[in-house]
Amino acid sequence: MVEIREASLADAAVLDEMVRELAAHENSLEHVHVDAGRWRHLLARPDVTVLIAESDGAAIGFTSTVRRLHLWSGGDLLALDDLYVRPEHRDKGVGGALMSAVARLAARDDISVIWGVRLDNHSGQRFYARLGATLNTKMTASWTPDRYRRHLATTAH
Template identity: 45%
Template sequence: MKRSAQLANTNNEIKEIVMAGGPVAIRRAQPRDAEATLTLLKGLAEHEDSSQHVHLTLKQLEEYLHRDDVIIFLAEVDGSQIGYSSALRRTYFWGGSEIIALDDLYVRASHRNKRVGEHLMKAMAGQAAHDGLTVMWEVTPTNVAGQRFYSKLGAKLSTKVIATWTPEHYGFIV
């Protein structure tokens, strides 16, 4: 049975779309959504066995949600948040342009395989399309299901090693 869902456009307006699996609203997160968004972010970290790496505070997230370069879409069912996508609009020097750097895409386990992630990605694509920007993100080599999902959306996958350099690792040279 197909039901309607709501999808936010780049102006944060809600428009009606049709999807299977029940009504879902996709909208741009506002500062008042910081607590629910942080809960989802921690849910993702727990799912990835990475909770120890989450240091974001509620106050920080509230401040980030006031920024135009921070893009977070929430998926909701009956006013309850069930997923999110987050990104940052930033400069891409090689391209001489800006990109949307997708950080996270997460849907609670109870709502997976119901096209919620697809609609969160469509919202992000709509945001990028408004200014003709490319969306870039990382996916771990072991996340085969994620790679398959992104490929079905038309994303080009390429292999790259990601390096991180934390203060405790670069401190010895400064």
């Protein structure tokens, strides 16, 4: 029996564990700087909602969202950050149930949900298309402080 509920501050440690499992799965562990202590702080924010999937009282997956302003619409949207189901619990509908919980969360305020999926994640794209999501391609750019400072140091403008 899988239950989905909103995470509380008491979930910080297990959330930290699952975020690291997901990052390891994506070979991106070096980019995770958040820890359980920081999660306790983040979970207290009104714009952050994390949903935890549990089976027999044990966490088996999660999804994290941030509600944020969308200037062109003048309203908010729900930005989905991570979706993760622990390997031994996959392909049993838990990911789909987490996405339905995200939809219910967004439906409370009638706001859209946005998220990214890697171009090479074909199973992910199939999964999201089945849910009725629109899939568009767009490249993302990022500018780390060391890179934009280097730019500023070499530009006259």
